[in-house]
Amino acid sequence: MERTFSIIKPDAVERNLIGSIFQMIEEAGLRIVATKKIHMTKAQAEGFYAVHSERPFFNSLTEYMCSGPCVVSVLEGENAIKRYRELMGATNPEQAAEGTIRKRFAQNIEANAVHGSDAPETAAVEISYFFNQLEIVG
Ligand code: CMP
Numbered sequence: 001m002e003r004t005f006s007i008i009k010p011d012a013v014e015r016n017l018i019g020s021i022f023q024m025i026e027e028a029g030l031r032i033v034a035t036k037k038i039h040m041t042k043a044q045a046e047g048f049y050a051v052h053s054e055r056p057f058f059n060s061l062t063e064y065m066c067s068g069p070c071v072v073s074v075l076e077g078e079n080a081i082k083r084y085r086e087l088m089g090a091t092n093p094e095q096a097a098e099g100t101i102r103k104r105f106a107q108n109i110e111a112n113a114v115h116g117s118d119a120p121e122t123a124a125v126e127i128s129y130f131f132n133q134l135e136i137v138g
Helices: 010-014 018-027 042-048 058-065 080-088 101-105 120-130
Strands: 002-008 031-038 070-077 114-116
Touching: 002 018, 002 080, 002 120, 010 018, 010 058, 010 070, 018 031, 018 070, 018 080, 018 101, 042 058, 042 120, 070 080, 080 101, 080 114, 101 114
Parallel strands: none
Antiparallel strands: 002 070, 002 114, 031 070
16 A cells, blocks of 8 residues: 645635545545645745755745645555556646546646645655644544
């Protein structure tokens, strides 16, 4: 069993898409083993996306991520990291495949509805950034 970390981003929460995205996650066979709604500060968003701190979009991205509430979750399943990335689709919704979350719901490359971990090491770091062990119920 593998775990991955998911964010339903402010644009999707604002448009009342939490339930639709959870439904796609569950129908894909992934289990939601922890979840909560949060509203990040700029500093928390900068810490979460520290790996992108040298990118030109860093300030805009972190401003956007603290512009409204998000839903953070831990997802569990066989190959959960790869399966959730496939379910999300490409970062840029113009390149996302039919049937993916971003194809259906993303507005642009920044307000792209969801985030998911890209590797086991980042999943572990991202999960522990928002959840402690007691909050994860497999
Ligand atoms: P995410 O998977 O959360 O990882 C980094 C985020 O930066 C990405 O989704 C987008 O929301 C955002 N972003 C904004 N511009 C770009 C860009 N040009 N390339 C990649 N990510 C971008």
